[in-house]
Amino acid sequence: MIDILMPRLSDTMTEGTIAAWRKQPGDRVEVGDIIVEIETDKALMEQEAYEAGVLSAILTQEGEQARIGEPIARLDDGTGGGPGADQDPERSRREAPAPAPAPAPVTSPTAPAAPAESTPRAPRSADAAARQFSSPLVRRLARERGIDLAGVVGSGPGGRIVRADIPEAAAAAPAGVSGGSGSPAPSAAPAAASATQRSTVVPFDATRAVIARRLSESSSEAPHFAVTAVADVTELLALRATLTERLVAAGRPKLSVTDLLVRAAALALREVPGVNASYSPEGRGAAVMHERVHVGLAVASASGLVVPVIRDADRQPTSAIAAAAAELTARARAGRLTVDEMTGGTFTISNLGMYGVEQFTAVINPPEGAILAVGAAVSEPVVVDGEVVVRERLRYTLSADHRIIDGALAAEFLRALTQLLENPVAIVA
Secondary structure (H helix, E strand, O other): OEEEEOOOOOOOOOEEEEEEEOOOOOOEEOOOOEEEEEEOOOOEEEEEOOOOEEEEEEOOOOOOEEEOOOEEEEEEOOOOOOOOOOOOHHHHHHOOOOOOOOOHHHHOOOOOOOHHHHHHHOOHHHHHHHHOOEOHHHHHHHHHHOOOHHHOOOOOHHHOEOOOHHHHHHHHOOOOOOOOOOOOOHHHHHHHHOOOOOOOOOOOOHHHHHHHHHHHHHHHHOOEEEEEEEEEOHHHHHHHHHHHHHHHHOOOOOOOHHHHHHHHHHHHHHHOHHHOEEEEOOOOOEEEEOOOOOEEEOEEEOOEEEOOEEOOOOOOOHHHHHHHHHHHHHHHHOOOOOOHHHOOOOEEEEEOHHHOOOOOOOOOOOOEOEEEEEOOOEEEEEEEOOEEEEEEEEEEEEEEEOOOOOHHHHHHHHHHHHHHHHOOHHHHO
16 A cells, blocks of 8 residues: 655645546556646646556545645555555544644643634534544634534535535625634624625635745845836837737737847846846855846736746747747646746746836845836837937836845846847847
């Protein structure tokens, strides 16, 4: 008997969510078969089998989470015995190493009834009963929504309560009624304060949790500074329109402003390599200078912000960048990016111009040293050769890590980028 463990599918992954089981108990599994889809902090990944046998038990249901190295299923390879063979699958799943705070109720049963402790812990008998038939994720969702799991009928195997049962239970619960301890759940406080206020608690999924953690670390640990420049992109937009017409006629993807920006930024990074760098805490601190230019694109997906990477963007023609960007963006929005497609970036571009945003400041994507925030091109009156004319102007802001990039270096990069954008033939040459 073999325990199938939650694998580490990315360098930042600490836990995964089961998206879908491709195999069910009793199904024959061969080496290389896809047995499960796992949602990580970066993407939706397919996990294949490394051993052959019969899937005997699923320990983590769809929608539930497990930490790296925790058993999620059991495979009968015909040898018999093995880890946990004589144990109940649910008990084996739940007896995995628990977080440190778990013993707290035993050591201080008479502690004052603080909301943070009393809500999830009491009463102990009900919690112990629910523990056998629900995962930590389900119990957390129940606490946040004020649901008493003792009154929920599970739809999982053996009456087990799964994630899908929680929304139905929330809809069936009377308004303002809290489950479990009889104390109001934290999410009910705003409703009590105002009869007209209606709030919904939306728990973070794995991707959003990592976004929150990494960007909080970036903004608190990396000393950000921002530098803004503006370019006359009238000729760039005209060139894009001409090239797009030809590409469409040839049955190839359209060329977007972002595609041209990726190419221009990559060329500027090659000209000013000090910005194509990352901070390292090794020793007294160090700047890691990258020889290759890999540009990440910030893409809004259903699960949050993801950053697929276009590799060697300084060496690729704009048409190849356009094709790669279109494919990566589609895969990102479908949640089908691989870990390789989202790692290794040395610089990131975030473009909100399509939403009408003229200018903004972005948070650096660690461990990179800088990110470029691009707004929309706007028609503005400018003086050209002593005459006032209307030109298309584009604003962009570089957020840089002051530990490795100084103001003069950031300004040098923006000057190189501006020259390229105002002389677009150099971008496509």
